[in-house]
Amino acid sequence: MSTNIEAPRSGRISPRYTRSKSGKGNFEMFAWLFMRISGVLLVVLIFTHLIMNLVLGDGIKAIDFGFVAGKWASPLWQVWDLVMLWLAMLHGTNGVRTIINDYAEKNSTRMWLKTVLYAATVVIIVLGTLVIFTFDPCPANATLDQLPSFCPAP
């Protein structure tokens, strides 16, 4: 006597098997999709960032205040770094959220770890965004040799 076994998840899922009653909607599906889309974009954003900052010119030895000021004088690199900041932080936060959900077994432990994670994420994204947009390439508290060449002599 053969038994007919239904293919899993074929058609509608019986309400008995829906795990979350309070309807989280499709959040986890969007999170999964976001990881793939942001991941592909981050490969381009970060590889370019690494080539610009570590490979070309004098590599890491060339990085100082003047180097950063020279880059952020261009709106292209401001937007580049802004998009990279937001995508990388959200991608990383979602990855660590997944890891916390996988390994922290107690509800309270998971809740606390994720609270700390989200707090750090908000602080870093807000701080980074403010730094990019309020950056002054020619501040008064500097000597001329620390500044990019386009700054007027004091």
Added chain:
Amino acid sequence: MSKLPAGTLYRGREGQWSWVAHRITGVVIFFFLLVHVLDTSLVRVSPEAYNVVIGAYKNPIMGLGELGLVAAIVFHAFNGIRVVLIDFWKKGPKYQRQMLWGVVGLWAVTIIGFSIRHIPIIFGGH
């Protein structure tokens, strides 16, 4: 009865180990990112503060750390593309193992190339 699971080794082999490596490199990159935004934020304090802290990245020990970080990023990037292909390409699951060896090969070539560029910079005077 023991609360401990009987074993945590799933199917093992390339699939599981690449997943482990993807998690570890991801966490390493995330924690560096937090520090990296903080150090870059020093440009808002003063040029001197930024230059002093970024100067710490230029000694040989930190330079080797940067090589390790770049190695983690490049693996995570290439393996991430493999994950996308497994999920979205019809033949992705069938070729996941071959794609992992492709990832490892491309990763090795990239890191050797980067080392040739980076190591003389961090150990040389200039």
